[in-house]
Amino acid sequence: MKLTLLGTGTSQGVPVIGCGCRVCSSTDSRDKRLRSSALVTVGHLNILIDAGPDFRQQMLRAGVRHLDAILLTHEHNDHVIGLDDIRPFNFRSGQPMRVFALPRVAAEVRKRFEYIFGRPIPGLPRIELIDIDPDSELQMDGLCIKPVGVQHGKLPILGYRIGDLTYLTDVKSVLSAEMDKITGTKYLITSALHHEYHPTHMNLTEALAFVETVAPEYAWFTHISHQMGRAEEIGSQIKPGIALAYDGLEIDF
Numbered sequence: 033m034k035l036t037l038l039g040t041g042t043s044q045g046v047p048v049i050g051c052g053c054r055v056c057s058s059t060d061s062r063d064k065r066l067r068s069s070a071l072v073t074v075g076h077l078n079i080l081i082d083a084g085p086d087f088r089q090q091m092l093r094a095g096v097r098h099l100d101a102i103l104l105t106h107e108h109n110d111h112v113i114g115l116d117d118i119r120p121f122n123f124r125s126g127q128p129m130r131v132f133a134l135p136r137v138a139a140e141v142r143k144r145f146e147y148i149f150g151r152p153i154p155g156l157p158r159i160e161l162i163d164i165d166p167d168s169e170l171q172m173d174g175l176c177i178k179p180v181g182v183q184h185g186k187l188p189i190l191g192y193r194i195g196d197l198t199y200l201t202d203v204k205s206v207l208s209a210e211m212d213k214i215t216g217t218k219y220l221i222t223s224a225l226h227h228e229y230h231p232t233h234m235n236l237t238e239a240l241a242f243v244e245t246v247a248p249e250y251a252w253f254t255h256i257s258h259q260m261g262r263a264e265e266i267g268s269q270i271k272p273g274i275a276l277a278y279d280g281l282e283i284d285f
Contacts (some may be wrong), residue, residue, distance in 0.1 A: 034073045035197060035221070037281045038090040040254045041065025042225065043110035045086070048258050055258040062263035062278040066090060067110045068201050068255045070221070072194060074175050079103060081192060081199055087114025093280075098124065101172060104133040105201055106189035107140035115145060119157045128158035132170060134190060135163045166190065166210065181210045185232030193217065197285040198248075201255045204232050206242070219285045220248040221277065223255035236260065243274055252277040 039045075046065035047056030055063050067084035071094060080102045091099075099121045105111055118129045133141065138161045142149050148157050164170065166181030166188075180191040184202040191200035196218040200206075203223050206214070214220075224239035233255070234242060243251040254277045260266055263276050270276070 033195060033197075033285050035199065035283045035285065036071045036073065036094060037221070037252075037254060037277050037279060037283075038069040038071055038094055039066035039084065039086055040256055040277045040279055040281075041067055042255055042257045043067065043108065044258075046256070046258045051258060053258055055260070055262055058262055060263060062276070064279065065256060066279055068223075069111075070199055071096065074173075077173050077175065079172065079177075081105065082111040082201070083114040083118070084110045085113050088117045091117075099129065101130040101132065103177070103190075103192055104131060104137050104141075105191065106134070106184060106187065107137040108202070112137075112141060112144070115141065115159065116148075116157055118159070119155070122158045128160040130160050130162055132162045132164050134165065134188075138163055164190075178213055180206075180213050182206045187232070195285060197221070197283065198246075202232070203234055203242075211245075214246055217246055218249045219283055220246055220251040221254055221283075222251065224253035224260070225255060226257040226259035227261075228259070236266075240271070240274070249273065251275075252281065252283070
């Protein structure tokens, strides 16, 4: 099993439009961050976590030729607005794309992409929305995927545990009941926005404390703002076994 981080940036991405800061002007490829998304590959199975505005670019860059399903963490635009670009996968498979989401998130998808769910029109994306909740388990070709409920500020959203790996993004806190689902995780990907307090995201200090609580063998931070600093500099300040993720990072688990 392999997880590829297709994007590790915030809702604005890095570089930020019009910004000339040291990070946005960096030539280091690790400081070029598309919006957060990840691809899980198990044999022939490809499962995407979130489809933001960089979806098309991410699929082309990673050479993804087929996609079996999409797991959504929540309804914010930087995680869903690329769904229109699933069309080539529909055309190739002849099937609607299975998109798994909380009922609230599914309702938002129907609202934002109303034209998809009306009278069938040739050339439009085809989506099969499937409701899930934090206590459900998904089975895909023998692969077990466990949703994990986390808090994005006051907004309940989902992360996902697959085998020894847990992927969480846009996290501010995790309720104790959901922490049980993360216990024993060997590989943890979680968000760390920057250094300052933020009401809906963990900062670096909070993320480091969270990793210490989970105690995985390895941890990577994603959903990183340009305010975090350059990857090379911040990476040297983090504890062994913990690192800033970067676009294109592949994790075998």
